[in-house]
Amino acid sequence: MSRPVSKNFESLLTSAQRVILEKYVQYLRGLRLSSSTVVTYRNFIVFLLLFWKDRPLTDLNNAVIQRFTEIVVERRNYSISTHRQLISALKHFGDRFTESRLEPTMLQRPNKSRSLPAVLSKEEVIDLLRVTYNLKHRTILALMYSCGLRISEVLHLKLADIDLDRRQLVVRQSKGRKDRYIVLAESTIPLILNYVSSFKPQYYLFEGAQGGVYSASSIRAFLKRSRLRARIKKRLTPHTLRHSYATHLIENGVNLRLVQELLGHSKPETTMIYTHVAKKDLMAVQSPLDRALLELRTRDKDLLNKSLSGNIKG
Known part of the structure; x- marks a missing residue:
C-alpha cells in the first residue's frame, strides 16, 4: 500500500x-x-x-x-x-x-516480485493456537487459519454470517466485491460457541471494547505475542495464516480450482503460487544422498566406514 x-x-x-x-x-x-x-x-x-x-x-x-x-x-x-x-x-x-x-x-508497470510466501507448518499452527490463551484471540486466529480469511474479512464478519447448522460462514463483498462460502472446521465450532457465550457480541462476531469493528492493530499485536511464546522464528503476519491454509489444502490434495474458490481469487495464477510452496510432490522426490546411502547399506554396512571413491587420490 x-x-x-x-x-x-x-x-x-x-x-x-x-x-x-x-x-x-x-x-x-x-x-x-x-x-x-x-x-x-x-x-x-x-x-x-x-x-x-x-x-x-x-x-x-x-x-x-x-x-x-x-x-x-x-x-x-x-x-x-x-x-x-x-x-x-x-x-x-x-x-x-x-x-x-x-x-x-x-505506461509500463514493473514486473511483480515473485518471492514465495512464508508458510507455517501444521505443527507450528497448533503451537500458535495452544499458546494463545485469550479465548477471543484464539478464536480469531483459529478462524483466520481454518478458513483462510484476510484480516479485513475476519474483522467484518457478522454474527449473521455464521451458520453453524450448515457448518459454514459467508464472506460478503470482499476483495473484488465478491461473496463466497467457506466450510467451518468442526474443531472451531465449540470454540465459537464458547466465545459467543462468554463475550456476547451484538452485531459483528468480533467487536471492540466500545462495540463496532475490532482493531486490526490489536490482532497484529496479540499475534506477535503468541509467535514469541510459541518460539516461531519465521516472519508471521495475519496473512501468513491465509498462506498456510492455502498451502496445506494443496498438500492435502484439494483441487487447485477449489482452493481458488475458497480463497476468493479472481485469477488462477494468483492461487498457483502455492503450488511452489506445497511440499506434497517434493516429499515424493528422494534425495540422491538418501538413495546413495540406502544402496550402500543394502550392499555392505561396513562400506560406510571406508573410502568409497575409486578416483586417484592427490
Whole structure:
C-alpha cells in the first residue's frame, strides 16, 4: 500500500489543481473502484499535481510522467507493488483527462516480485493456537487459519454470517466485491460457541471494547505475542495464516480450482503460487544422498566406514 499523503501536501494545491483532483476522484468512483483504492490513487495524483504545478494539462506527456515516476519512486522508496499502483493511478489519470498528451497504454508497470510466501507448518499452527490463551484471540486466529480469511474479512464478519447448522460462514463483498462460502472446521465450532457465550457480541462476531469493528492493530499485536511464546522464528503476519491454509489444502490434495474458490481469487495464477510452496510432490522426490546411502547399506554396512571413491587420490 502507498503511504498516506499528509494533509500538508494537499493544502499546497491551487484551486485549479483541486478541481482536477476532484474530477479524477469522481472518475474513479464512477468506475466503482473500492474506497481504499480511490484513496491510494488520489494520494499519488496529489504528488503529480504538485510536481506539474499550474502548467496546462495539454503539455503533460509520457516523458514528463517518466521523470515524475523516477523521482517519486526514488524519494519515497516505493516497493514494487506500490510502484505498480502508482502506474495504475497514472493510467486512469490519462484515461480521464484526454486533453493531455498522455498515452496510458504506453505506461509500463514493473514486473511483480515473485518471492514465495512464508508458510507455517501444521505443527507450528497448533503451537500458535495452544499458546494463545485469550479465548477471543484464539478464536480469531483459529478462524483466520481454518478458513483462510484476510484480516479485513475476519474483522467484518457478522454474527449473521455464521451458520453453524450448515457448518459454514459467508464472506460478503470482499476483495473484488465478491461473496463466497467457506466450510467451518468442526474443531472451531465449540470454540465459537464458547466465545459467543462468554463475550456476547451484538452485531459483528468480533467487536471492540466500545462495540463496532475490532482493531486490526490489536490482532497484529496479540499475534506477535503468541509467535514469541510459541518460539516461531519465521516472519508471521495475519496473512501468513491465509498462506498456510492455502498451502496445506494443496498438500492435502484439494483441487487447485477449489482452493481458488475458497480463497476468493479472481485469477488462477494468483492461487498457483502455492503450488511452489506445497511440499506434497517434493516429499515424493528422494534425495540422491538418501538413495546413495540406502544402496550402500543394502550392499555392505561396513562400506560406510571406508573410502568409497575409486578416483586417484592427490
